[in-house]
Structure formats: C-alpha cells, structure tokens
Amino acid sequence: MMPLMKHTLRAAMLLAGLTLLASARAATLDIAAQPLDAALAELAEDTGVQLIYDATITAGKRSPALSGDYAIDQALTRLLAGSGLRHRRNDDGSVTLEPAPTTSGTLAPVAVSAQVATKIDTPTLETPQTINVVRREQVEEQGSETVQQALRYTPGVFTEQIGASQRYDYVVLRGFSDDSIDNIYLDGLKTMGDGGTFSSMQIDPYFLERVEIVKGPTSVLYGRASPGGLVNLTSKKPLFETRQEVTFSAGNNQYRGAAFDFTGPLGDGAAYRVVGLTDQGDTQFDHLEHKRRAIMPSLALDLGDNTTLDLMAYFQDDPQGGSHSGVPAEGTLYPRNGRYISNRFFEGEPAYEQFSRTEKMVGYQLRHFFNDAWSAQQNFRYLTSDVDLQQVYSFAWVGNTDQLSRFYSGADEQLDAYTVDNQLQGLFATGALRHTLLVGVDYQHRDVDAAWSSGSFPAIDAFDPQYGAAPLAITDPVLHERKLIQTGVYIQDQIALNNWRFSLGGRQDWVRTANVNTDTGARSSQDRDQFSGRAGALYRMDNGLAPYVSYSESFNPSVYTDADGDPLEPTEGSQYETGLKYQPRQGRGLYTLSLFHINQENLAIREPQAAVYVPVGEVRSRGVELDAQSQVTDRLRLQASYTYTDIEYVEAEEDIEGNRVNQAPRNQASVWGHYRFNGGALSGLDVGLGARYLSGIEADRANTLNVPSYTLMDASIGYDFGQLGVRGLSARLNANNLLDKEYVASCYSLNYCYFGAERSVTASLTYRLR
Incomplete structure (x- = not known):
C-alpha cells in the first residue's frame, strides 16, 4: 500500500505510512519562502507527517520562511497564515488541510493527486479514470532496476514482453503490446520513445520520484498515444533544504554500482539537485554485459512576482546494452530433439555484438501565478540520442538439426527531438458550478537519421554453441530519414457540483509524417488532422465511495509504409470505462474496481524479416x-491486484479474426506486503514479500500455443542502523524471482520466445545526511 498524499511542483517525496507521534515534539526546520505546496512538501519530509489536501486549494499561494524549532501544529499555523486554509488532526495521525470554515461548510479530506491524467492536480479519487501511482519508496523496497520492473505489481500492466532484456522499457497496458515502447513520458512530455527504430530512450529509476500510469486513451491532452494508456515518469526535483545521499550496491552476475543524490538551497529563492550513478555487470546471457553512467543536474528558481522556473539536464551513457533477442518456441515451450535450450544461451557472435546509446536532454518548466485563480505554465524539453548497434540473431531451426539459422542487423542512428507545451489554467464559478479550466497548445518535432545494414551468418548449434564465425554477407548501410511533426490545441473543463465531478475535453491535432530512403530517394509522407474527445462523470459519496463512468479517444499516426510503399492509416482508439473507487474516511487505503472496453482500428504489424508493415x-x-x-496497521502495508484482460482481433484478416492477441496475459494477480518492526530486538528492521502470477499468454497470432503460466516470488529485507546509533546509515537486500524459477515470459511468434529473468540478488548500503 502506498500512502495517499498530495505532491505538486517540486514535491514528491512525502514519507509513507508514518504517524504524527512526533508531532508534539519540536522539530528544527529551515524552510525558505516559496510556493505553499513546495513548503508543505518539505515540512512533510522533515517531520514524517502525512498531509492530505486538494492541490487546487494551494494553487497560487505562497508561504513565509520558517526557521527554528517548531511543533507540527505551530509550523502549519505559520505556513498557512494568510492563505485562507486551516489544518486539523485525523484519528490516524495524519493532517487534513482545508479551507477555513464558511457558511457553505468545508471540503472533505482528499488524497493522492494524478496530475498527468488531467495536466492539473486532481485527486485520484475524483478522477473518472483508472490511475495507478508507484512511489519512490516502493521502487526502493522492491529493488527495481528499470521502469518496467517498477510496474510489476501494477494491475493491467505487463512488463515482460521481451523477458529478461533491460535495454528498453516495454510496458503493455490493457493488452496493447504493439508500440508498447512508445507510451512513456517524462514530466508530462512525450520525448522518450520512437517505435520502429532503435532510438528509444530509457531513464534509470534512481532519477525518479514516482511513476504514474493512466489507463485508456489519453489523446485529448497528449496527442498521439496508445489506446492502452501512458506511463509518466516524474523526475527528482530540487528541495529547499540540504539532503545528501550516497549508495553503494553489489549483486550476482558481478553487478556493482554507486549512486549519489545531493540537493539543497542556493541562497534565497534558489535550490539545486544533482543526481548521478554508475553501474555495470554481466547478464544472465553468456557474453553479454550492461554498463551505465548517468547524471541529472537541476535548478529551481523563485523569480519573484509569483513566478517559478525549474531547469533540468540529463546525460546518460550506456556503453553496453545487455540482451535483446529471442529463440524458437520449439526448444523453449517444448523440447527440440528431446532437449531444451538453456536460459543463458547466447545465439549471436561476441565479435559482432554491440549496443551503445548516449542520451542528452535539457528542459525547463516556467510557471506564473497571475492570482489565486489563474496561472500559466510552459514546459519544454530538447533531447538527442545516438545509438550504434550490431547484432547476430537467430530466426528458425535448420531442418531437423540442432542448428539455428542466423542473420545480422546493424544500425547507426541519431534522434533529435523537442517538445513544448503551453498551458493556461483558471478557477472560476458559474452559479453552483465550480470550474477548473485548462487550455493548451503543444508542439512536437522528431527527426531520426538512420543507417541500417543487414546480412547473414553461419548457423549455430543451440545446445553446443561454438563462436568465432565470420559473416556470410553484410549489405552496405541503407540511409533513412524519419520525421514527425505534431501541433495540438486542447481544452479541458473539470466541473464540481456538490458531490458530482464532471470532466469534458476536446483536442484538435495536425500531424505530418515522412519516411525517406535517402539512397534511392523513395519517399512516403502524409498530413493528417484528428479530433479527440473525452467525457467523464464521478459521484463522490460521503462514505468514501466514488462510482464513475467515462469515455475517451486516442489516435496514433504512423511513419510506416505498406507493401506498396504507401503510408499506413493512423490507428484510432476509443474506450468506455466504468468503475468504483473507495477511500476510507481515515485515508488509510484506496480500493478500486474498473471495467473497460477498448477498440483500436487500423492496426498494422511488422512481419519478422520484413521491411514493411501489414x-x-x-x-x-x-x-x-x-x-x-x-x-493495515502503522507497521503493516499491503497491496494486492487482479486483472482479467480479453483482447482479440475483430474485423481482421480471416486467418486471425477471433484470435487472442499474443504477448498479453489473460490473468494477472499480485500481492506485496511490507512490515516494519518498531520495537524490541528487531527494531529498525523491515521486510517485504511479494508474489506475481501470470497466465493465458498466447505464443503467436494463430493461437497455436500457450506460454505456460508462471508465479514469481520477490523479497526484501532492510535495516536502519540508526537503531545502533549510526544515524543515516541503512542497508537493504533484494531478491527478485526469489526461487529462481526458469520460465518463458512471452513470445512474439513461434520463432521468437523470450526467457524470463533469473534470480537477481542485490545488496545496497545507503548513507543519508539531512
């Protein structure tokens, strides 16, 4: 279970599951004058208090500086002075912030907000759409090494599409496996993925505060998108107090790493943060390694006159990218000549194996509050990525032998992209209706220059591999240029009427795509415009129940071509969703039930070994x-989920119509429990244990085989050495796939099945100074 708290602008690190037992004691505070929500976040982190409030009530408000020894009540009274807000204690020790009493009464407590779903801070409980949030604490507890691993316990999300590979973050949402690499955003901007090339970027989870998952179409606010939903990564932001953290890690497969996270003030009205890491190790596959170096500096500036500016940069170098390959179903799902392929088998050639990627990003968020009701914001990011690839991969068995035929793929790519999003937000009333209006204009521009080569290699014995073969043939690189330009205008109105919450939105997009073979001059391009809409209604009952219903649309233009060289039609999606959310009045839980129905039209799939899409x-x-x-208690936190997904081809080609889509589990279930010892000889110790179950995964579009179901166990043990007088020092031991189960995670086709990750054990030692 994750604590239900509100995060905004610079704050996303409110501590989980703590009570206000310390609230009567004085705490030494040093909080700069700044936007109120940022000051509240610092107070929560310094004291462990759980704050519950609606972000709209703090928008545009500022707080005075606070320095000295204060009890919680005293600190909140000072920070809220002149804001028109008050605080009150809850039975569980948390604190609710609300408008001071008026003749119309006060607001009820609300919880976690989901800014990415609406582009404004709206409580999850009041959003007529399914939203999940994975916080920093959960990422650390579960030892997640990638974003896709951080989502393993999230309902409706499948993250083992390519098995043990960690090169990209594939996230299958509600069964939509195509373009699953292209649905990740960073701080609300779509700049991460580029489906169809090797130039998709990846952010290490150490640089993130939280991950938000929005289910269903989101084109109204974000333009081109998958109908399954999107994943938004929220990066760590500067804090106006000194924090220093250093972590050292080691694990199996010769893994070793080091990371640091420093933040603090730079005089009045400025704060910095620098986060960095380096790690490397072998993989479970022979002859393959992964290496990474990354750093992210950021700067927060209070420019006065209710204006803030956040600057960020990110640099990541991956000299080695690990594995990204599959082997046939025969030999993995069932035996080949009486034998199974090892889950460590490397089918390539060490001398022709390379994946290096360099990522660079710069961006900013500029926000100005005109008054307590109206504000404007501009988000901007520019990125560039360079990828060099060489890979020898298997395709199919050679006759009745133990030999796998092999081919070669090479690429030299450069991606350049920038995105800007301009927003105007206002709060006003028309009679009994309270409106939160959002109007925006955004622009995306992406260019990929690529040189692709191909070839063939001698076959290899899958059960007794011998390496050192030379290529049979490699073609000269073929030069390609791919471009996508999108401009969108959108409007959204969130309306409150007593306990009712309504959401209405619309967007018009203009998109241009082009795909050019610069060697031959062959060119395909298209200009498209598309309208997307969304509507939803939710009723928030006084007992904590909130039933809702919604409708939303998506579209995604394609830069791919068909067999005739003509551009493909954009995919279009629509979703009907209804559900029920429940949050107890004490704010100690969140329970959701959602039912969804999604249709996607104009789907095209690339056939293996083909250069066109069908x-x-x-x-x-x-x-x-x-x-x-x-x-459950102050010490015990539980989260559990179950997902049933029925996804199939309808109105499709005759040979697959009515079949289930592969790489999409029919059943998913998970449970994770975390317990912290607060007294006795085990004080300072915490333990976590989880299980994940998946079944009903088809191995191919013809539905000729099923991938066997599998259950995986994960465990975590942590210890705070502060109990022994060493303040700030802690240790953690994580084991994923604890029982070292060997399994096939999924199959793209009968020629490409992907081994799941073996047991991974990692120990880390962290020192934090505050």
Missing part, C-alpha cells in the same frame, strides 16, 4: 481490474 484490422480489449492498497 494491416491486420481491428483489436478489441475488455476486462476488469481490481486494486487494493491498505495501511
């Missing part, structure tokens, strides 16, 4: 998601 028709996904997160 239209296959329409896909329909429907199902149910259950999610329960509960702070």
Whole structure:
C-alpha cells in the first residue's frame, strides 16, 4: 500500500505510512519562502507527517520562511497564515488541510493527486479514470532496476514482453503490446520513445520520484498515444533544504554500482539537485554485459512576482546494452530433439555484438501565478540520442538439426527531438458550478537519421554453441530519414457540483509524417488532422465511495509504409470505462474496481524479416481490474491486484479474426506486503514479500500455443542502523524471482520466445545526511 498524499511542483517525496507521534515534539526546520505546496512538501519530509489536501486549494499561494524549532501544529499555523486554509488532526495521525470554515461548510479530506491524467492536480479519487501511482519508496523496497520492473505489481500492466532484456522499457497496458515502447513520458512530455527504430530512450529509476500510469486513451491532452494508456515518469526535483545521499550496491552476475543524490538551497529563492550513478555487470546471457553512467543536474528558481522556473539536464551513457533477442518456441515451450535450450544461451557472435546509446536532454518548466485563480505554465524539453548497434540473431531451426539459422542487423542512428507545451489554467464559478479550466497548445518535432545494414551468418548449434564465425554477407548501410511533426490545441473543463465531478475535453491535432530512403530517394509522407474527445462523470459519496463512468479517444499516426510503399492509416482508439473507487474516511487505503472496453482500428504489424508493415484490422480489449492498497496497521502495508484482460482481433484478416492477441496475459494477480518492526530486538528492521502470477499468454497470432503460466516470488529485507546509533546509515537486500524459477515470459511468434529473468540478488548500503 502506498500512502495517499498530495505532491505538486517540486514535491514528491512525502514519507509513507508514518504517524504524527512526533508531532508534539519540536522539530528544527529551515524552510525558505516559496510556493505553499513546495513548503508543505518539505515540512512533510522533515517531520514524517502525512498531509492530505486538494492541490487546487494551494494553487497560487505562497508561504513565509520558517526557521527554528517548531511543533507540527505551530509550523502549519505559520505556513498557512494568510492563505485562507486551516489544518486539523485525523484519528490516524495524519493532517487534513482545508479551507477555513464558511457558511457553505468545508471540503472533505482528499488524497493522492494524478496530475498527468488531467495536466492539473486532481485527486485520484475524483478522477473518472483508472490511475495507478508507484512511489519512490516502493521502487526502493522492491529493488527495481528499470521502469518496467517498477510496474510489476501494477494491475493491467505487463512488463515482460521481451523477458529478461533491460535495454528498453516495454510496458503493455490493457493488452496493447504493439508500440508498447512508445507510451512513456517524462514530466508530462512525450520525448522518450520512437517505435520502429532503435532510438528509444530509457531513464534509470534512481532519477525518479514516482511513476504514474493512466489507463485508456489519453489523446485529448497528449496527442498521439496508445489506446492502452501512458506511463509518466516524474523526475527528482530540487528541495529547499540540504539532503545528501550516497549508495553503494553489489549483486550476482558481478553487478556493482554507486549512486549519489545531493540537493539543497542556493541562497534565497534558489535550490539545486544533482543526481548521478554508475553501474555495470554481466547478464544472465553468456557474453553479454550492461554498463551505465548517468547524471541529472537541476535548478529551481523563485523569480519573484509569483513566478517559478525549474531547469533540468540529463546525460546518460550506456556503453553496453545487455540482451535483446529471442529463440524458437520449439526448444523453449517444448523440447527440440528431446532437449531444451538453456536460459543463458547466447545465439549471436561476441565479435559482432554491440549496443551503445548516449542520451542528452535539457528542459525547463516556467510557471506564473497571475492570482489565486489563474496561472500559466510552459514546459519544454530538447533531447538527442545516438545509438550504434550490431547484432547476430537467430530466426528458425535448420531442418531437423540442432542448428539455428542466423542473420545480422546493424544500425547507426541519431534522434533529435523537442517538445513544448503551453498551458493556461483558471478557477472560476458559474452559479453552483465550480470550474477548473485548462487550455493548451503543444508542439512536437522528431527527426531520426538512420543507417541500417543487414546480412547473414553461419548457423549455430543451440545446445553446443561454438563462436568465432565470420559473416556470410553484410549489405552496405541503407540511409533513412524519419520525421514527425505534431501541433495540438486542447481544452479541458473539470466541473464540481456538490458531490458530482464532471470532466469534458476536446483536442484538435495536425500531424505530418515522412519516411525517406535517402539512397534511392523513395519517399512516403502524409498530413493528417484528428479530433479527440473525452467525457467523464464521478459521484463522490460521503462514505468514501466514488462510482464513475467515462469515455475517451486516442489516435496514433504512423511513419510506416505498406507493401506498396504507401503510408499506413493512423490507428484510432476509443474506450468506455466504468468503475468504483473507495477511500476510507481515515485515508488509510484506496480500493478500486474498473471495467473497460477498448477498440483500436487500423492496426498494422511488422512481419519478422520484413521491411514493411501489414494491416491486420481491428483489436478489441475488455476486462476488469481490481486494486487494493491498505495501511493495515502503522507497521503493516499491503497491496494486492487482479486483472482479467480479453483482447482479440475483430474485423481482421480471416486467418486471425477471433484470435487472442499474443504477448498479453489473460490473468494477472499480485500481492506485496511490507512490515516494519518498531520495537524490541528487531527494531529498525523491515521486510517485504511479494508474489506475481501470470497466465493465458498466447505464443503467436494463430493461437497455436500457450506460454505456460508462471508465479514469481520477490523479497526484501532492510535495516536502519540508526537503531545502533549510526544515524543515516541503512542497508537493504533484494531478491527478485526469489526461487529462481526458469520460465518463458512471452513470445512474439513461434520463432521468437523470450526467457524470463533469473534470480537477481542485490545488496545496497545507503548513507543519508539531512
């Protein structure tokens, strides 16, 4: 269970599951004058207090500086002075912030906000759409090494599409596996993925405060998008107090790493943060390694006159990118000549194996509050990525032998992209209706220059591999240029009427795509415009129940071509969703039930070994998601989920119509528990244990085989050495796939099945200074 708290602007690190036992004691505070929500976040981190409030009530408000020894009540009274807000204690020790009493009464407590779903801070409980949030604490507890690993316990999310590979973050949402690499955003901007090339970027989870998952179409606010939803990564932001953290890690497969996170003030009205890491190790596959170096500096500036500016930069170098390959179903799902392929088998050639990627990003967020009701914001990011690839990969068995045929792929790519999003937000009333209006204009521009080569290699014995073969043939590189330009205008109105919450939105997009073979001059391009809409209604009952219903649309233009060289039609999606959310009045849990029905038209799939995409028709996904997160006691936190997804081809080609889409589990269930010892000889110790179950994964579009179901166990043990007088020092031991189960995670086709990750054990030692 994750604590239900509100994060905004610079704050996303409110501590989980702590009570206000310390609230009567004085705390030494040093909080700069700044926007109120940022000051509240610092107070929460310094004291462990759980704050519950609606972000709209703090928008545009500022707080005075606070320095000295204060009890919680005293500190909140000072910070809220002149804001028109008050605080009150809850039975569980948390604190609710609310408007001071008026003749119309006060607001009820609310919890976690989901800014990415609406581009404004709206409580999750009041959003008529399914939203999940993975916080920093959960990432650390579960030892997640990638973003996709951080989502393993999230309902409706499948993250083992390519098995043990960690090169990219594949996130299958509600069964939509195509373009699953292209649905990740960073701080609300779509700059991460580029489906169809090797130039998709990856952010290490150490640089993130939280990950938000929005289910269903999101084109109204973000333009081109998958109908399954999106994943938004929220980066660490500067804090106006000194924090220093250093971590050293080691694990199996010769893994070793080091990381640091420093933040603090730079005089009045400025704060910095520098986060960095380096790590490397072998992989479970022979002859393959992964290496990474990354750093992210950022700067927060209070420019006065209710204006703030956040600057960030990110640099990441991956000299070695680990594995990204599959082997046939025969030999993995069932035996080949009486034998199974080892889950460590490397089918390539060490001398022709390379994946190096360099990522660079710079960006800013500029926000100005005109008054307590109106504000404007501009988000901007520019990025560039360079990828060099060489890979020898298997395709199919040679006759009845133990030999796998092999091919060669090479690439030299450069991606350049920038995105800008301009927003105007206002709060006003028309009679009994309270409006939160958002109007925006955004622009995306992406260019990829690529040189692709191909070839063939001698076959290899899958059960007794011998390396050192030379290529049979490698073609000269073929030069390609791919471009996408999108301009969108959108409007959204969130309306409150007593206990009712309504959401209405619309967007018009203009998109241009081009794909050019610069060697031959062959060119395909298209200009498209598209309208997307969304509507939803939710009723928030006084007992904590909130039933809702919503409709939303998506579209995604394609830069791919068909067999005739003509550009493909954009995919279009629509979703109907209804559900029920429940948050106990004490704020110690969040429980959701959602039922969804999604249709996607104009789907096209690339056939293995083909340079073109083949239209296959329409896909329909429907199902149910259950999610329960509960702070059972002050020491015990539980989260559990179940997802049933029925996704199949409808109105498709005759040979696959009615078949289930592969790489999409029919059933997913998970449970994670975390317990902290607060007294006795075990004081300072915390333990976590989890289980993940997946079944009903088809191995190919013809549905000729099923991937066997599998259950995986994960565990975590942590210790705070502050109990022994060493303040700030802690240790953690994580084991993923604790029982070292060997399994096949999924299959793209009968020629490409992917081994799941073996047991991973990592120990870390962290020193934090505050």
